[in-house]
Structure formats: C-alpha cells, structure tokens
Amino acid sequence: MTVDQHLTEFAGLPVRQFEASGAGGLPDAASVAWRVAFDGTTRWHDALLALLDSVDAERITALVVGWWGHDGEDRYPADVLVEVADRLPGLRALFFADVVVEENEISWIQHSDITPLLAAFPQLERFEVRGGDGLTLEPLASTSLRALRFESGGLPGEIVQAVVASDLPNLAHLDFWFGEENYNYGREFRVEDLAPLLSGERFPALRHLGLEDSELQDEIAAAVAGAPVVAQLESLSLAMGTLTDEGAEALLSGQPLTHLKRLDLHHHFLTDEMMRRVRDALPGTEVDLDEQQERDEDWLFVAVSE
Structure with missing residues (x-):
C-alpha cells in the first residue's frame, strides 16, 4: 500500500x-x-x-x-x-x-531538522509529518502540543528517542509509523527506544497511542502487553504491521485491555481462530481486524513502506 x-x-x-x-x-x-x-x-x-x-x-x-x-x-x-x-x-x-x-515515494521525501519549526510555533496543538529521509528532531518542551504524528516508510530511531525524551505534559494523541528497516537509511528503530514511553512516566495526558506499520509488530505487542502506559489509554493501535498470532497471544496474556474503547489491529496476519479469540476477549471494545493478510511462508509485509 x-x-x-x-x-x-x-x-x-x-x-x-x-x-x-x-x-x-x-x-x-x-x-x-x-x-x-x-x-x-x-x-x-x-x-x-x-x-x-x-x-x-x-x-x-x-x-x-x-x-x-x-x-x-x-x-x-x-x-x-x-x-x-x-x-x-x-x-x-x-x-x-x-x-x-x-x-x-513516502521514503524519498527529503526532510531536514524540524526542531526550529516547532520552536517557531510554540502555540501548535497538532503537528503531523510524513516522510523520514533526513528528518531530525531534538527533544522539545511544549504545554500546547496535544497531538503528534509521524508517518514514515522507515522512521529513524533518533526521532522516536527525541519524542520520548520530550516534555509534553498535555500530549493526548501520539502516532508512529515505523515502516521498514530498508528505508530508515541506517538510523534503525529498536523496540527498546519506546521504553520511556511505555513506562507511563513521560506523557500523563496520553489517551491514544499508535505504534504502527512495523516489521517488529509482534515485539511491540509483547512490550505493550505489560506496559504501564496502557492503563491510561482509551485507544491503542498496533495496526498496519506484521502482527501474527504470536503478538496477539502476548496481548491476550498480558494486562487487561477491556478498558479500551478501541483497539486497532487492521492489516495483520492473524488466523481466523486468533481473530475470534481477540474479539471474544474484548466484548465491550471496538476492535478493528480488517485487512487480514495471507501469509506467504515467512514473508510478511507492512502496509506502507516505500
């Protein structure tokens, strides 16, 4: 896609x-x-x-x-x-x-340092950016920013690190599209980069978290399963990536998710049986399991890459 x-x-x-x-x-x-x-x-x-x-x-x-x-x-x-x-x-x-x-192509959009841009508009409440080639960001502080979104075919790990190191007390909505390692131009994202975010200590107002479009979706699901931040969320998205039964099993075996209003897992590689189990486990939650993908042996693919 x-x-x-x-x-x-x-x-x-x-x-x-x-x-x-x-x-x-x-x-x-x-x-x-x-x-x-x-x-x-x-x-x-x-x-x-x-x-x-x-x-x-x-x-x-x-x-x-x-x-x-x-x-x-x-x-x-x-x-x-x-x-x-x-x-x-x-x-x-x-x-x-x-x-x-x-x-x-999304992975070819040429960027540079966007830190001065955010500093020039301290009143911004919503900032969304598409593309990751050349994109750089320093940790920032803002009491205005409420929604932050990064769409990329290969998000550099430094971007994730900068965001989770930022002081954003009113941030309520955060989305990352991680994409493929082939398109982060050597600036690899690791699940460990999310640790300060998943601890629940960084963004007290966070109510939506999207960790999406990743080749590491099972690893992300396992990390999220026990993450303290989940308790404060109203919606969670692990969509668009390579989520398999292994990742879904980790979610079901982890902390309760029944408080969520919405769980978005669309574009996934779950079996029919696992899809049924997820729905049965969350009867009061809106669960998006659209776009079930056919697994071709060991080849799995994200929704948005190049």
Whole structure:
C-alpha cells in the first residue's frame, strides 16, 4: 500500500487548496485548513507568501504543507515557515508533507531538522509529518502540543528517542509509523527506544497511542502487553504491521485491555481462530481486524513502506 490520496480534512476543517493564480473567491481564513503546494508553475514558498497576502493570515488556524518539488528545486518549507511565523500567530495545526505517491515515494521525501519549526510555533496543538529521509528532531518542551504524528516508510530511531525524551505534559494523541528497516537509511528503530514511553512516566495526558506499520509488530505487542502506559489509554493501535498470532497471544496474556474503547489491529496476519479469540476477549471494545493478510511462508509485509 502507498499513500495515494491528499488530505481532504485536517484538524476538523475541510482542506482548501490555495491557488496562487487567484482564480475563484476565497473563504474566511479560519474556516478551512489551507493547503499550499508546488503546482508545476508557482514555487512552494511563493505560493505561501501569496496566501499570506491574500487572506487575513492572522486568522489561519490550520495549514497543510503540500509537495514542494524535488530536493534542491525550492527552499525547505520548514525554513520558510520559521521566517514568516510572526504572520501566523493563530496557527494551531500543521501537517507537514501531504505528499502522495505520484509526487514522491513516502521514503524519498527529503526532510531536514524540524526542531526550529516547532520552536517557531510554540502555540501548535497538532503537528503531523510524513516522510523520514533526513528528518531530525531534538527533544522539545511544549504545554500546547496535544497531538503528534509521524508517518514514515522507515522512521529513524533518533526521532522516536527525541519524542520520548520530550516534555509534553498535555500530549493526548501520539502516532508512529515505523515502516521498514530498508528505508530508515541506517538510523534503525529498536523496540527498546519506546521504553520511556511505555513506562507511563513521560506523557500523563496520553489517551491514544499508535505504534504502527512495523516489521517488529509482534515485539511491540509483547512490550505493550505489560506496559504501564496502557492503563491510561482509551485507544491503542498496533495496526498496519506484521502482527501474527504470536503478538496477539502476548496481548491476550498480558494486562487487561477491556478498558479500551478501541483497539486497532487492521492489516495483520492473524488466523481466523486468533481473530475470534481477540474479539471474544474484548466484548465491550471496538476492535478493528480488517485487512487480514495471507501469509506467504515467512514473508510478511507492512502496509506502507516505500
């Protein structure tokens, strides 16, 4: 599977593509999540500046950074956003790199250090980023951030380490797509990197945790099975990865999960019998077991990689 559809909704708002040509009327700046992308003619940073000049930029609350071209064709959008941060005082939600497969493979999206970007917008409540090549992040501190999401075909271990070392007392929603080791460019993620997070000591407000799209899904499930953080969660996702009966057995043998409102395991390699056991064990929980995959001998695959 690849990511082949642009966002149509973000942060509870419909996504509106900004047309730098000026065609058509523009809605109220706060009524949509503005998507800015390279359209083949207007460079990304020029389109962003045009948007800021065309609407009441101080009222923009949500922004979606679309494709900015291949590496070297334009400036890195994070650098541009840092420079204009004072023009976006109302920004509360940012999706960075709404890039689909026809524009670039998820593992080929070229990033850099996003620490200055998050520092420039300390009022951000939601930050989501797609792609991991070149992505770096230092531990951060924020009392505003409530949702954090990393979508990657191969997430560098340093990103996980930086997040779990961060001071985010109000973080309620956290998602990682780990992807394949082939696409983390030598910056390997290890299940041990999750230890501070799973201990329950880092993020007291956390209510949703997604540890997804991993080749190590059974190992992650085993670690989660006894993790103190689970007791504070309302929803848990171990979806999109290579979960087998071994990992599901670990979950069922671990701490009770009946307090969860939702358990997402879609895209998995469970047998029919194990699927039945999971459902029977959690009668009051919404359990997503869609996308059962056929196991081809020992070859297992994640939902999103290259």
